[in-house]
Amino acid sequence: MSVLLETSAGDIVVDLFVDYAPKSCENFLKLCKLKYYNFSPIHGVQKNFSFQTGDPIGPESKDSDGGSSVWGLLEGPSKKIFPPEFHPKLKHTEKGTVSMATAPSTRDPDKRVTASQFIITTGNDLDYLDGKAAIFGKVVEGFDTLEKINDAFCDEKGRPLKDIRIRHTVVLDDPYDDPPTLVEPSESPVPSAAQLATVRLADDENLEEPRDEEAEDKRRREREARAQALTLEMVGDLPFAEVKPPENILFVCKLNPVTQDEDLELIFSRFGKILSCEVIRDRRTGDSLQYAFIEFENQKDCEQAYFKMQGVLIDDHRIHVDFSQSVSKLSETWRTATNSKRAKQAGGFGGVSGLEKKRQYRAVDNSAGQSEGYSMVFDRDEVRRRHEWGGERKAESRRSIQNRSRSRSPVRHTRDYSDRRLDKRHDDRRREDRSHDHYRDRDRDKYWRSNPKNNYLIYINALTVITFVAETHEFAQMATAVKDSVQNLLEQVHLTATKDAPSREPTAEQLDLLKEKYRSAGQDHVFAFYDSLSATEKASLYEQLSNIEPGYINQIAEDALNPVATKEQSKVSLEPLPESATASILDSKQEDLEKWYDSGLDLIAKNKVAVVLMAGGQGTRLGSADPKGCFNIGLPTGKSLFQIQAERIWKIQQLATKKRQGEGDVVVPWYVMTSGPTRGPTESFFKQHNYFGLEKDNVFIFEQGVLPCISNEGKILMESKSKVAVAPDGNGGIYQALAKSSALSDMSKRGIGHIHAYCVDNCLVKVADPVFIGFSASKKVDIATKVVRKRSANESVGLILLKNGKPDVVEYSEIDKETAEAKDPKQQDVLKFRAANIVNHYYSFSFLESVLSLATQLPHHVARKKIPHVDTKSGETVKPEKPNGIKLEQFVFDVFPHLELGKFACMEVKREDEFSPLKNAKGTGEDDPDTSKRDILEQGKRWVQAAGVVVTSESDTDTGVEVSPLISYAREGLGFLKDREIKAPAVIEKEN
Structure with a gap:
């Protein structure tokens, strides 16, 4: 047709x-x-x-x-x-x-x-x-x-x-x-x-009109000459040039091509008011050139952004920031004092007027923002037109x-x-x-x-030439950015470079500047082995150290090790959350549970719900070199934690599709937060298993930030002679990671309004639980959290409660015995403080969208660890037997106290149905693979027995039943098993 x-x-x-x-x-x-x-x-x-x-x-x-x-x-x-x-x-x-x-x-x-x-x-x-x-x-x-x-x-x-x-x-x-x-x-x-x-x-x-080719050629040569002169003057190669670069403009490079103006403005605006923010683009194609200029209202804000944003991951690219002096941005002073004396159209590339725009550094077509006022596609209020000539x-x-x-x-x-x-x-x-x-x-x-190779290969050849020229003239930043572009294109067309060109080691001047920065911070020992390294190792170490701000690390380490006590902290008042902010699966009426389930499933059916998985942990304590989500806990089917959770997402999508009676696809996008060490293996694991039946486009894998490991004496530890020891910045890094990876931007495009976030090590987690989503949405809160009932007064768990009138998590060690053993006045058989935190949260999208500026203010906590490292004096590798250093982490719940009580809620759930963490190696008897396996099989056994099944077993240990999430999400749909007898251990994967 x-x-x-x-x-x-x-x-x-x-x-x-x-x-x-x-x-x-x-x-x-x-x-x-x-x-x-x-x-x-x-x-x-x-x-x-x-x-x-x-x-x-x-x-x-x-x-x-x-x-x-x-x-x-x-x-x-x-x-x-x-x-x-x-x-x-x-x-x-x-x-x-x-x-x-x-x-x-x-x-x-x-x-x-x-x-x-x-x-x-x-x-x-x-x-x-x-x-x-x-x-x-x-x-x-x-x-x-x-x-x-x-x-x-x-x-x-x-x-x-x-x-x-x-x-x-x-x-x-x-x-x-x-x-x-x-x-x-x-x-x-x-x-x-x-x-x-x-x-x-x-x-x-x-x-068409006849043109004088000779005159055209002469005119072109004149313009090129003026452009060359202007360029030399801009970079200070002409003695009479009086260029004063502005001090409130940042130059940002190594950007991901997908990064937009508004993404950068959102991220950098936490430092102060931004006057303009623009990703520079090719005039003809509109493609990002992977660098940008950000103009702050004042110099101080600009300096803060410079110190804190160096090496930050944005859209999976580690950016480089510098003051615009490095790229000779023209200032208002120069424009007024010098340029007014020259012809307005002098210079190339559209003339000086094109180079000297105060707020817009290059003309660019922002097509999505155009509208000619004719209302058959866009409303007049929706967009505005920005044609540039x-x-x-x-x-x-x-x-x-x-x-x-x-x-x-x-x-x-x-x-x-x-x-x-x-x-x-x-x-x-x-x-x-x-x-x-x-x-x-x-x-x-x-x-x-349909074959991007045919177009990309031509582009790659051109970029290779640009790289050669950039390296020849020692434009290191430009060369690196172009190399990144080439590598991205090679990956898109599934090509691999036969031999990656080695990174260039820094010049003596560049190295001296970096050494001085670390020397002034008392961290110059990181260069102890620099002179003995190969050129490649030098380049690698230089790049890693350039992305760390030693002064900032010193500050947050000092704040974490020696926190300043406030009046509020000296007088601590602890109370349980009020009943208005809580609900319990154990005590709620069935009609309330059904109402929450229906409303939550309706939001899922409308594609308003997303899931965020915190999966940055490694399986080291489990005896595995793989990410924790790849771990097989020993189920009869051999399913990993990732597969169990993916199948629960698939099932809830099917249940929601049935609710909307097949009118379009239901999608619950899955945002998987990894860390530096786990990202590559996680992506490979998902690809190897074909994303466990989910659509690849609906699985968004991104990476949280890292921070250097610090010795007990406050020194940055070296993993090797050419590499700093680093560790993920804790589950509290989720807030910055969501914004900087463009995951939030993707949620916005999808129209997401409600987010369920949880940790990968909980094998019983109800992913995108409609009851929890419906409860949280009905309360109209920004954050809600699931808790389980504390087993005993001395169980070592964090508690969710009111601390000085604000929602908070208080660790077991911070509570005295009398408080821990206190009974609920209304229920003497249960503890007063019993809401155990299981890191299972609901967020409104509007809150996550606004939390970035708050996330940078969250405190860092000290985790004392045994950290292998190289002794910078002897050069020997040290494998400590007791904690020798600290890892700095932020906690996901540190945002709780910043909420009004009316914007926070808590739901108590059954531990045996929703919480079985995997923390320890097999054989420890607590929170290990055996307990995770047992809890899933026992849950399945309860489900089939409730459906009318008789379960028998010849063993006292293997008595459980594994019910595939593809068959049942939460005990529903098992009626076909009624009056059957099943011999345990058993697996229910299909109805027949």
Whole structure:
């Protein structure tokens, strides 16, 4: 099912998705058959984003009604619009996606309607359009035509200054029967007077003028000379240059290409007010050049950002920050004092004026933000247009076209358009032509577009040359950034470099500067073995040390080891959480549990729930070199912790799909937080097991930060002679990691409102528990937490309670015996303080979105550990037998006291159903693989017995039943087992 659009810029062939959007496809085909689109202007051109058409008159005419559906034309105005079809599998990920333009309904603003207008995308990954434009097809031929339209000269509203119109439409294949009243015209209709009145500059006019090549060449050379002189002056190579770089602007490089302006602004705004933040992009393609400028309101904030953001992970890239002096950013002082004396258009790349924008350092098309005010796709309030024009020639051409447009009358083209009227014989010839070569050409075109190697390899060659030049001239930062780009591209096309070029060791000047920084912080022992290292080891150590701020490490270590006591801390008041903020699975009414379950499952069905897994721990204490989530606890099926939890996500998606009666896919995205040592093995494990049946795109693996390990004397420890010993920054690092990895940004795009976060070592965890989600959402809290009842007064667990009137977690060691043994006045058989923390939390998305500035203020805690290291005096490796140093960690619950009590809630759950941690090696008898295995098998046994099963066993030890999460999430769906007898140990994986 396809259509040929003959435009004045070239032909476009569109294939239609009749299975996913049948009504839109039928409307489009019948309008094409009626030649309704003939002479429709193309407007709303947004570079590298999209263009719009389908209104026969166009948005600028007062006679335009926005277009009509085919049913409105045949049956009357009441059928002019119809509801668009949004299919969850159809996303605006590829250039050439064809979608119906939509607008909010006048009757119900929450609903959208459509008629005849459609858009075609000219860029990739435009998720901004998802939910706003309804996809019904894709371009399969004519990408060169899309490029011509994309590059057209346009006014500020996106209307091409030289008309681009749909000249004719040919239906190549139509599976729908024609309505009885539809009469296909025998020839292309003559443009109406209203249509002709909208002509600016006819699409058949030749605008080319003879040019003096010699004069053009001379002019180009002059501009290049001025540009070179300006560049030399900017970097201070001309003695008369008086350049004073600003002190409130940061230069950020080594960015991930996916990092956006708003991502950086969100992350850096915690240091102070930002005046401007811009990722620099290629003018032609809009691709990120992987560096940015951030302008702060004052110098102090800028300095704080410099000291604390060096080497931070953002979108999985460890960034480098520097003051803009390093890249010679022009200041307002220089602009005013020096540049006013030179010609305004001196210099290259669009002239000095293009280089000296105060708030915007490069012109860039931000296509997602464009709007021409015509409300068939975007509301006027949703977006704003930001067209930038670059280059002298382009500006002159634009003025020339505008002048010609004003001097012409559209009436003169009436004869021309009537001469081009096309009849049915034309349509038949085009259909016949297509039958011979349409699919052959389409397959060839699809091959080149579907194989990124064909485009990436050309780009990689160019980047390799740039790298060579950068290294030759010792532009180390630029060379490193380009290398990262090459490696990213190689990974995308599944290529591996035969031999990675060695990193360049620092210059003597660079090394001296870094040594001085560490010397002033009393940490210069890290260079003890530097002179004996190989060039590669020197480069590696230099890079690692450059990403650490020794002064900052000294400060947080001092604060953690010697915290300053406050008046509030000296007088501690402890109370249980009030009843208004708590609920208990053990005591709640069944009707309340069902209400929470239904409301939580409804949120899951609406794709409003996400899961965050804290999986940074290694299995060292378990006797395994793998991440803890890869560990096999000994179940009959041999499933790992990762697999058990993934299957629970799969099952809850199925239950929610059933609730919404199959209307679209239900997705619970899984955000897996790893650490430096566990990320690679975790990603490999997921790939090896095909993501355990989940969609790869819905599993987001990211990495938390690390901090250096410190000796008891406060010195940074060296893991080897060329590497600093580091450790993950604790589960409290989740807040910064979510923001810096773009996981929060991904949640926002998906429309997530509720997040369940938990630790990987709990084999009984109910992932995305609908009861917990429903309870938390009903309380309208920012954070809720699950707890289990404390076994005894002396159990070593942290307790969730009120500390000085604020929600908090208090460790067992901080509570005296009298407080620990106190009984609940209302229930004398239970402890007053019994809410044991199991690190199982609910977050509202709005809270996680706002917590970043708070996360940087959280305290660091000391974990005393046995840390192997190299003695910097003797050079020998030390493997201590007792704790010899500290690891600095933040705790996930340190944000609790910052909440109002009304924004915090707690749910007590059954320990035997929801909490069985894996902490120790096999054979210890407590929180080890044997207890985890036992708890899962005993739970399964209880479930099948409740379903009417008789469980027998010949052994006193193997009495349990493993019920696969694929069969039952929480005891439901086991009715098929009623009245059966099962011999333990057993596995229930299938209904039969």
